[in-house]
């Protein structure tokens with residue numbers, strides 16, 4: 001199909017075999033009967049929500065989690081049957097749509113239940129969010145939990161399907177704040193007259209390095225499904241290796257040799273002292289290659305070469321040791337010959353976490369799915 005073809009060579013390659021491998025490895029690691037909730041919010045951390053969700057379900061995940069109502073509707077449009085949980089806020093006005101589409105919502109306020117009741121007269125599944133220390137969303141007292149529970153019970157069409165919380169420091173070595181949250185959660189659970197079908201608290205870090213009892217009925221598997229570690233600490237304790245799924249590639253589209261005193265790019269910030277080959281790549285900050293990545297290495301012919309000068313909106317320049325041909329493949333993230341540039345390296349370069357790196361590669365970069373079977 002003509003409109004499915006991408007003419008610009010800049011592409012993110014998503015290895016769905018890696019996603020499946022990571023889900024399978026996790027399955028071996030967790031307790032029997034613990035379900036895997038595949039977290040595919042934010043377009044599956046920039047990897048592509050539909051393809052990743054399908055791969056995760058094929059590998060044995062039993063539920064999908066997204067952050068917003070719109071993400072849930074997008075996933076539902078392509079995946080008609082899987083359970084979908086919205087982890088974040090949904091307006092009460094969404095309740096009727098959620099019920100219609102069999103989307104499970106997170107709830108943390110009795111007022112929300114009252115509002116939602118007015119607009120929704122179909123069966124709607126709800127998970128209660130408990131705030132045990134993130135101080136983001138969730139009920140914060142047992143009293144609030146009870147009134148929320150009562151509100152749900154008194155609503156004819158609402159089903160309390162689950163309860164969960166989220167940890168602020170599961171990926172850190174210091175356990176004290178984490179244990180405080182665990183203790184608070186247990187108090188909340190005790191205060192509930194009956195246990196809902198699914199209790200879940202564990203993100204990737206909790207699942208990998210904390211007490212197996214915290215896997216409860218399901219774990220929320222996010223970052224390591226994509227082959228990335230939640231933190232250096234968790235990486236050092238990873239019970240098994242994961243495979244990264246995301247690579248970023250492009251091609252050399254221009255090359256020239258410039259002489260001493262010549263500069264590269266806006267602001268003429270990079271000036272050479274000797275004859276230097278400068279290559280141009282068709283990727284820039286509008287693709288998520290933000291200007292702070294200037295100086296970052298890329299791979300050409302298995303060798304590291306730096307991005308030089310300011311990154312433009314749609315292009316950037318690299319300094320080359322020799323004259324490569326137009327069309328020569330360039331890897332920005334991933335492996336080439338014996339070299340590799342990881343998402344972790346990119347994160348370190350701009351002083352952030354690996355989660356942020358694929359998320360901010362914009363939709364202008366097509367995601368191409370790789371799956372050998």
Ligand SMILES: *Cc1c(COP(=O)(O)O)cnc(C)c1O
Pocket residue numbers: 039041087166202203204205220221222223224230
């Ligand atoms: C994003 C998110 C997760 C996944 O976290 P990872 O560290 O990627 O495993 C789990 N639970 C909630 C509530 C989240 O928002």
